[in-house]
Amino acid sequence: MAKTLELNFDAEVGSAKISVRNPKEDLTPAEIKAAMEKMVQANVFITAKGDLVRAVNARVIDRTTEEIEFV
Template sequence: MEKSLELQFINQQGNVFRIVIDRPIEPVNAQHISSVMDTIIAANIFTSSGGDLVGKKGARLLQRNEEEIALP
């Protein structure tokens, strides 16, 4: 089961911009994630088609399950 961490930001146009981090260190720490997101916004190192990142929308830990299907 593969996991990824999705950081969700709001850009200048009010749209959601996502950054996905594969195989995050677990357990994830909400306070640390929030601090990192604040740093990303303050440093203005990412931009999107909707402009600079201006706020945090949220974060979520995603799990992906894969199952092989045997074909006849």
């Protein structure tokens, strides 16, 4: 089972997303929002869409892989 935390932002020209693999299990929505707002304020990410201007939303993607064996 692989989890990814996807952070979605408005950027100067369109939208941008940052994906974090294997995020901590106990993150709260408030912690995620605060971290995203700090990312916007710090302006440390360079994206093809320009600077991040606003945190929009986040989601956890949970992917399970099941091997199929042939008989």
